[in-house]
Amino acid sequence: MRKTIESTTLGVSAWQQDKDHVIHPYANFEHFATEGATVYNRGQRHFIFDDRGNEYIDGIAGLWCVNIGHGNEELAQHIGNQARNLAYFNTFEDATSPSAAQLAAKLAQLCPGDLNHTFFGTGGSLANDTAVKMVHYYFNMLGQHKKKKILSRNLGYHGSTYLAHALTGIASTHLGFDLPQDDITYLDTPYPYRRPEGMDLEVYCDHLIEKMEEKILEIGPEHIACFIAEPIMGAGGVIVAPDGYLPRAYALCKKYGILTISDEVVTAFGRLGKMIASKEMFNVQPDIMVLAKGLSSGYVPLGATVISSEMYKVIGRPKPENPYFSHGFTYSGHALACATGLKNIEIMERDGFCDHVGTWGPYFKDRLCTLADLPIVGEVRGSHFMLALEYVKDKRTKEPFPNDINIGKMVYRSAKKRGLIIRPIGPLNVLSPPLTFDKEAIDRTVHIMQESILETVAHLHKEGAL
Structure with missing residues (x-):
């Protein structure tokens, strides 16, 4: 029998339809039932x-x-033209589109160092899941099967998919979800405003790095796969670490054979006055960079996981028992989304x-x-x-x-x-x-x-x- 949904009847407001049928991200259920959206x-x-x-x-x-900005007519026209030409075809195995290829090449140009290879998804959470999945695959391909553990940070925000939510270090958001946290260690938040009383910033930075190294040695570097960090912590409170913290944290990771993931979902594409912030503003060269949000200016869902050529050499090798890299999504390299990202970057660069x-x-x-x-x-x-x-x-x-x-x-x-x-x-x-x-x-x-x-x-x- 066909289900009847009265709130879709002509004349019912969008407010009422939303209240009756939409589950909102981070909904406050104390108030939503009466206030709506x-x-x-x-x-x-x-x-x-x-x-x-x-x-x-x-x-x-x-x-x-x-x-x-909202309502950019040039980008809207471009999206319509792309949709008329080719909105979608899959990119599995041996298929691609011009826009996916061109955007990947553009990101290789924009990203620092040898970050030359991009896996596309639909947002930052998925891009962070992909990053960790690739890291584990990389070490498995090298025969280092014990390297599974992940260093994140208290108050770091990395998304809401199952693994990305576990990477997120905001404890109150974990309640009730039974997230896969066994392999994740949350390091101290580099939070200058809340640093110990009387401790100056230089000593505070020393303290944070010392605690990080102690934790690495306690876990055992042979067990640690990667460290994930936002250049500036976003949803955890727009927290700017002390000068020198990020380069020193990255140096520790290099010393102990730990890969680094720079989560630039928020900070990239102009928010800090740079297209990419990690190297130019914070003097760090990650092994993996995660991009989304400003990549398409939100006009369509788009995310990207960009990995180094060094990583790609390893994960790009076919396994004897299965030559496929068995990871992918229907909308990976979505032609319309990639065309939107490419045009968005063009507009940003051209218009300063x-x-x-x-x-x-x-x-x-x-x-x-x-x-x-x-x-x-x-x-x-x-x-x-x-x-x-x-x-x-x-x-x-x-x-x-x-x-x-x-x-x-x-x-x-x-x-x-x-x-x-x-x-x-x-x-x-x-x-x-x-x-x-x-x-x-x-x-x-x-x-x-x-x-x-x-x-x-x-x-x-x-x-x-x-």
Whole structure:
């Protein structure tokens, strides 16, 4: 018998249909059943519009990803043309498309060192799963079958597929899922704002590296396959490690025969003013780079796992018992997605998006730092168009707000009613706007943030929470 779904009846709102039938990522089930979701139906540059016609500044680029801005007509036309020509054909074994080949060649040009070989997927989570799967395959092909363990970091974020979620070091998100964590060790977060009292940054960096080496020796380097890290930690709090931390961590990995994975899902394609940040900004050369989000500016789902020529020489050898590399997805190297990524990069390079962020990123941070004097702002941090504010109950002691006060969400709600979308993450608000953000958008954003924080402070005082 055919199932009848009343909420698809003509005239029922998208809001109601969504509430009745869509399972949202990271849904808050305490509130969703009554509040539902805001329906956004149009975007232009760094503005987003809901189905009631309300305009908002998109302070989070959709979710770190709409780098060239909403509604780019040139990219939209290109996507339509590609769809008419060839939307999809599989890339299994001996098939490809011009766009998959050309985008892989372009990524080899953009990525540092010998990162010359790309496996395509549909997003960052899948790309991180692929990276670890390739690492294990690589060591197995070398006969080093014991090298299975993975070093990640507390508060690192690497996705939500089964393995990528386990790589993610945000403990609260693990609850209830029974993730495959037995082979994963979470290292200390390189979190300067929360470093031990009285410890300067140089000593703190020494401390982190010493603890990392101790953990490597405790596990045994012969058991450790790889270390995965974001150049700047994203969803874990926009945490910028002390100077020198990443090069020293990578040097430890090289010393002990551990491969390195740079998760540039957020940081690549202009967010920090560079197309690729690892080498140019942080002086590290990974064995594997993971890309997504800004790769297609979110116009279509696309992710990439880029590996070194050294790795490819090993995994590209046919096994006697099975010559196939038995890994792949229906949408790997999707012709439309790859064409979108290629055109997106062309637009970014031609129109100087990285230069724009290089100019306005420091201004954005400087303006946001003017909010550091507000009563609950403990720290403003980040780089260029990847910034965050951390709120505290007591600025002198850095005492956090209790869990029952969702301070980030309170400021978010106040900002949203003023026409600004920011991202609440516990005691933080994150700002990661489209790279079209200009002086007017920055100034307006900071003004709304100030008003929203002050309104939140007044409410906390009224409730006796401050």
